[in-house]
Amino acid sequence: MKVTMAHGSGGASTSELIENIFAKHFKNEYLDRMEDSAVVPGSERLAVTTDSFVVTPYFFPGGDIGRLSVCGTVNDLLMSGAKPKYITCGCILEEGMDLDDLDKIIESMAATAKEAGVTVVTGDTKVVEKRGDFGGIMINTSGVGFMPEGIALSPAGCKDGDALIVSGNLGDHHAAILSGRMNIKNNIQSDNAPLTEMVSGLIEQHIDVHAMRDVTRGGLGTVLHEFAGASDCEIHLYQDKLPVSPEVRDFCKMLGLDPVYMGNEGKMICVVNGKNADKALSIIRASKYGEQAAIIGEVKKSDNNGVILHTAIGGERLIGPLYGEGLPRIC
Amino acid sequence: MSKLEEIKEQLKNYDGEDLRFMEVCGTHTAAISENGIPNLLSPKIHLISGPGCPVCVTVTAVIDKLTELSLTENTTVLTFGDLIRVKGSKMSLADARAAGGSVEMLYSPMDAVKMAKNNPDRNYVFAAIGFETTTPVYAMVLENAIEADVHNLKLLTSLKTMPEVIRWVCKNTNNVDGFIAPGHVSVITGSDLFKELSEETGLPFAVAGFEGAGLLTAIYALVKMKGHSGIKNLYKSAVSEKGNEEAAKAIDKFFEPCDASWRGMGMIPGSGMRLKAEYAEYDAGSYGLDEDHMPPGCSCSRVLTGEISPDECPLFGKKCTPEDAHGACMVSTEGSCYNYYVSGRKKR
Numbered sequence: 001m002k003v004t005m006a007h008g009s010g011g012a013s014t015s016e017l018i019e020n021i022f023a024k025h026f027k028n029e030y031l032d033r034m035e036d037s038a039v040v041p042g043s044e045r046l047a048v049t050t051d052s053f054v055v056t057p058y059f060f061p062g063g064d065i066g067r068l069s070v071c072g073t074v075n076d077l078l079m080s081g082a083k084p085k086y087i088t089c090g091c092i093l094e095e096g097m098d099l100d101d102l103d104k105i106i107e108s109m110a111a112t113a114k115e116a117g118v119t120v121v122t123g124d125t126k127v128v129e130k131r132g133d134f135g136g137i138m139i140n141t142s143g144v145g146f147m148p149e150g151i152a153l154s155p156a157g158c159k160d161g162d163a164l165i166v167s168g169n170l171g172d173h174h175a176a177i178l179s180g181r182m183n184i185k186n187n188i189q190s191d192n193a194p195l196t197e198m199v200s201g202l203i204e205q206h207i208d209v210h211a212m213r214d215v216t217r218g219g220l221g222t223v224l225h226e227f228a229g230a231s232d233c234e235i236h237l238y239q240d241k242l243p244v245s246p247e248v249r250d251f252c253k254m255l256g257l258d259p260v261y262m263g264n265e266g267k268m269i270c271v272v273n274g275k276n277a278d279k280a281l282s283i284i285r286a287s288k289y290g291e292q293a294a295i296i297g298e299v300k301k302s303d304n305n306g307v308i309l310h311t312a313i314g315g316e317r318l319i320g321p322l323y324g325e326g327l328p329r330i331c
Numbered sequence: 332m333s334k335l336e337e338i339k340e341q342l343k344n345y346d347g348e349d350l351r352f353m354e355v356c357g358t359h360t361a362a363i364s365e366n367g368i369p370n371l372l373s374p375k376i377h378l379i380s381g382p383g384c385p386v387c388v389t390v391t392a393v394i395d396k397l398t399e400l401s402l403t404e405n406t407t408v409l410t411f412g413d414l415i416r417v418k419g420s421k422m423s424l425a426d427a428r429a430a431g432g433s434v435e436m437l438y439s440p441m442d443a444v445k446m447a448k449n450n451p452d453r454n455y456v457f458a459a460i461g462f463e464t465t466t467p468v469y470a471m472v473l474e475n476a477i478e479a480d481v482h483n484l485k486l487l488t489s490l491k492t493m494p495e496v497i498r499w500v501c502k503n504t505n506n507v508d509g510f511i512a513p514g515h516v517s518v519i520t521g522s523d524l525f526k527e528l529s530e531e532t533g534l535p536f537a538v539a540g541f542e543g544a545g546l547l548t549a550i551y552a553l554v555k556m557k558g559h560s561g562i563k564n565l566y567k568s569a570v571s572e573k574g575n576e577e578a579a580k581a582i583d584k585f586f587e588p589c590d591a592s593w594r595g596m597g598m599i600p601g602s603g604m605r606l607k608a609e610y611a612e613y614d615a616g617s618y619g620l621d622e623d624h625m626p627p628g629c630s631c632s633r634v635l636t637g638e639i640s641p642d643e644c645p646l647f648g649k650k651c652t653p654e655d656a657h658g659a660c661m662v663s664t665e666g667s668c669y670n671y672y673v674s675g676r677k678k679r
Contacts, residue, residue, distance in 0.1 A: 178438075181438055182438035182439055183438075183439060256358065256361065256664065256665075258365065306675075309367065310367075311365070311366050311367040311543065312366075312543065313335075313339075313366055313367075313368075313371070313543035313544060313547065314339065314367075314371060315366050315367025315368050315369075315370055315371045315543070316367045316370050317364060317365070317366075317367040317674040317675060317676075318673075318674055318675030319674075320672075320673050320674075320675075323652075323653035323654060323669075323673060324416065324653060324654075324662075324664075
């Protein structure tokens with residue numbers, strides 16, 4: 001069975017689609033009411049975010065667009081220090097998309113939401129005419145999280161003596177997607193994952209976290225460049241401490257890509273008070289998806305803000321933001 | 332102390348006359364920046380980037396032809412990544428695409444044959460840009476196209492070869508004391524290619540791979556050989572004296588040497604490759620694309636020959652940045668200006 005324009009009519013076919021796929025997988029007390037908006041319990045301070053997902057192919061090694069659409073939004077909430085509570089699901093489907101594929105994607109979304117501790121409280125579906133380059137499905141998710149008292153994280157929060165911790169291997173998602181597009185056979189899997197457990201661990205155990213960011217498009221280099229600018233400090237990174245899996249390292253070498261600028265969907269960079277560094281590292285390492293976490297650098301007060309990479313052979317270079325599209329080299 | 336540590340110490344403390352070594356290959360330019368090599372060297376050792384980034388040395392007439400083709404009805408231009416953002420005299424392929432042109436970026440060259448086969452009513456033009464390294468890939472594409480009986484795929488060639496441009500640099504500039512010979516090119520051609528050049532110019536050549544340690548060793552070899560001709564192959568794992576004969580055969584089957592026009596340097600006799608006459612039906616109009624148009628103030632020609640350092644160009648980092656590049660050297664990830672800009676390199 002395929003998605004047809006009738007599935008977007010708002011009539012019987014739409015109801016059937018929602019009932020058979022979305023409601024079946026997302027089932028919960030708020031969504032099941034099927035009202036115009038979900039009415040949910042709240043908190044005094046809320047974190048709110050939204051993100052859209054257009055990845056092709058929609059199934060990729062290690063994940064799919066459904067899982068990705070939950071992880072992206074949940075991780076954005078977590079990076080503000082919030083406890084993710086609710087998300088929404090807006091799907092734009094392309095006429096002709098396989099309904100079995102849609103079922104798998106929504107099933108995966110529901111499983112990821114459960115893992116991440118969020119409830120999908122409301123949703124919407126539209127169908128667009130077949131246009132060839134659409135990729136079958138695009139998903140938008142908005143998320144709401146509750147802010148714990150006293151938490152205020154900001155890219156401007158980095159201070160002299162802070163330690164930088166990255167939660168695991170860099171570049172996995174980027175390399176997995178690129179491998180798929182380039183038809184390169186390897187075992188690289190996307191790292192798309194919700195970071196709920198590691199972030200709650202840090203907050204519950206009162207680690208003095210100054211800034212956090214999930215390392216997505218633009219990679220670590222772009223995030224740290226922004227942190228250094230916002231905090232007016234110098235960030236020192238050590239190349240030989242950056243965790244990169246051997247497969248991704250070889251993949252990058254082959255294509256002339258730099259893991260520092262590769263995107264992930266389940267990794268974060270966390271800037272913590274240097275005194276808390278070892279404890280923070282052990283919390284992250286003990287949590288799901290944090291086994292490969294490493295301390296990769298430190299923050300220093302300086303008149304020149306910027307990111308300096310100390311290379312493996314002892315050289316130094318500046319790390320700016322990612323320029324252009326992060327494409328493979330020509331030769 | 333390990334051998335590498337010893338080399339590092341010697342290079343850091345070198346106190347003889349000023350030495351200027353040119354890395355000819357764009358991938359070396361990128362590797363030197365990525366490894367932060369310049370600040371491991373004494374201020375008396377200068378690394379200058381030569382004309383070895385394929386996108387950087389492509390003249391605007393080629394880009395103009397490609398943009399024109401992309402805007403032609405029923406025609407798609409296929410290209411590798413970097414070239415898309417390089418400006419022609421009016422627009423880049425990215426601009427052409429935004430204006431309704433058909434431009435597709437290829438990840439794998441063989442996709443060109445697949446696309447042409449699957450869409451027999453559409454014309455495809457593959458932007459065949461590159462050096463000795465990439466030319467065998469285009470030969471393979473043609474081989475496959477012929478085998479698959481595909482006739483709606485053509486090449487727009489702007490293929491260059493190394494020896495003549497190195498000769499040109501030696502003749503026209505007087506400021507190079509040795510060359511880090513291009514590793515990838517040497518894999519195909521063999522290190523013998525540089526033997527003749529070394530004897531002719533009296534300068535040392537070191538063939539290097541792309542790891543930091545290998546590059547430092549090559550620079551150290553050049554310091555040791557200064558003032559003498561000679562060739563040192565430090566990339567023996569991949570480079571033999573005679574090169575890859577299969578690749579050479581594939582090139583010979585489809586291509587022949589020709590004069591080529593280089594961005595900023597003009598026409599250099601015998602420095603290019605073109606399709607042989609018997610394969611003319613696969614050429615998309617590459618002949619005579621020699622004109623080059625430099626935007627006002629752009630110093631690409633002086634940068635490409637190592638006459639000035641990228642940061643000495645008046646546009647560098649001001650009007651010309653990777654986000655809004657005036658010259659190709661700021662677009663390509665192998666370009667010298669791009670590498671100076673993103674890694675914060677400065678003239679020493």
